[in-house]
Amino acid sequence: MNETYAHTARRLLEADTDGWTETGARALLAAIGREARLRPVGRFEEPYVNGEAYVELAVPLSPPSGTGAAAQAAAFRAVKDELTAALGEASIMGVYGDLGPFYDSGPLWGTPYLRWRGRPNTLELRAGESGPELVLQPTGPVEDWFWRQGHGEERAISGFFGSTTDPANAGLGHPGGWRARSWETVTGSLADFLSTLPAETTALGHSIGMPVYGRGAGPGAPLLFEISCADRLVIGCFPPHDMDPRPQDLGWGRMADHPATRETWDDADDPRWRVDAGGPGEPQGRELARMLVATARAAGVRQPEDLVIGGEAAYMGRYHVTFYGLGLPTG
Structure with missing residues (x-):
């Protein structure tokens, strides 16, 4: 038939x-x-x-x-x-x-x-x-x-x-989440999330814009990363100006190094540091996760609960989204 x-x-x-x-x-x-x-x-x-x-x-x-x-x-x-x-x-x-x-x-x-x-x-x-x-x-x-x-x-x-x-x-239940208790867990959960993200957003037809803030990276909880994904995964970094090691030593590049990021951020200095992780099937999730965790820790984020997903990420079109698999707080 x-x-x-x-x-x-x-x-x-x-x-x-x-x-x-x-x-x-x-x-x-x-x-x-x-x-x-x-x-x-x-x-x-x-x-x-x-x-x-x-x-x-x-x-x-x-x-x-x-x-x-x-x-x-x-x-x-x-x-x-x-x-x-x-x-x-x-x-x-x-x-x-x-x-x-x-x-x-x-x-x-x-x-x-x-x-x-x-x-x-x-x-x-x-x-x-x-x-x-x-x-x-x-x-x-x-x-x-x-x-x-x-x-x-x-x-x-x-x-x-x-x-x-x-x-x-109506009547739909939403379970409680979990919290990562070690940087090893954060690395694993980020690796899983980032590896398949552009394939999944392409399949679903919805993009993700996820700011990530870091308590300890400056006054309050300043913006530290911006994860953006539609048909390609690109990540921007906003490190403290005096961070040691330097962003380039941790794997971050500039717009000239990752020209495809221009479609997301056309200002070469905002964010100054960025990476183009590629489209479906291309992201190296484990390497990206290690880079993000190393950057967060170098910026002064002391523990996983101080890495906070911005509440803006919770809206994908008409959907209200909970990122259960990351094990990070949302604020």
Whole structure:
């Protein structure tokens, strides 16, 4: 059967899963008329269900025409645009990071997702190993899993989570976050975040503008970094004038060294120090993270809780976003 992604999405939304019983889920699988897979309740899913025998039906869509992160991001974005035109803007969007629902991991290029939340079921567009997937899932189990990860242990939640004020999100719970307790943890969380960011913002069609402030880097908590990402990741640095070691010794360059940053900051002195980390699949996340942490510490930031994400970063279009995976405070 040849049909548009929007048609498949509507059929999933209109489906009767009979409470995700064995009979209901199997009937849905047969009715879908194309390749799909059911995820049964196992030991990782069992604590979060309430009588369901399955927690999702995933429909793989056409794989990307090329290989690599850029091709994967473009394929996801194409489906996202078609579904948005047909169904309206998703009420939830985000990135799973390395910890997806029921402790799954996602593809290495990035883990973006969009959800059209409903009751009793939610439709999700998810990055799969071979390309984008449409996933129908009972709303309760996946949200219960997410909520219960808010126990405060380091790395309890990865990625970021954004929601709108759409009535579909009535009753949506937001778990508590966690705080990094060592610079080693900050380095790891920044590396994970930055490595895949341009692929994920490209796929989702939303850009990030994230100021990062540093207590101890000067009076109050002055601006220390600005992370900007749409289809390329660029980072600006605003170090104290007397910082030792010097920014260039830590890896920072000027506009002449990173001419693509002109599209974000056309004043060569604001910020004076910057780096162009590249597009989908290109950022060297671990190196970038080490550079940011070394700069923060050289600037006088004594502990991770003194590295603060600016509240401006919490708005991506209509979405209010929590950057759970960074483990840093927002202020």
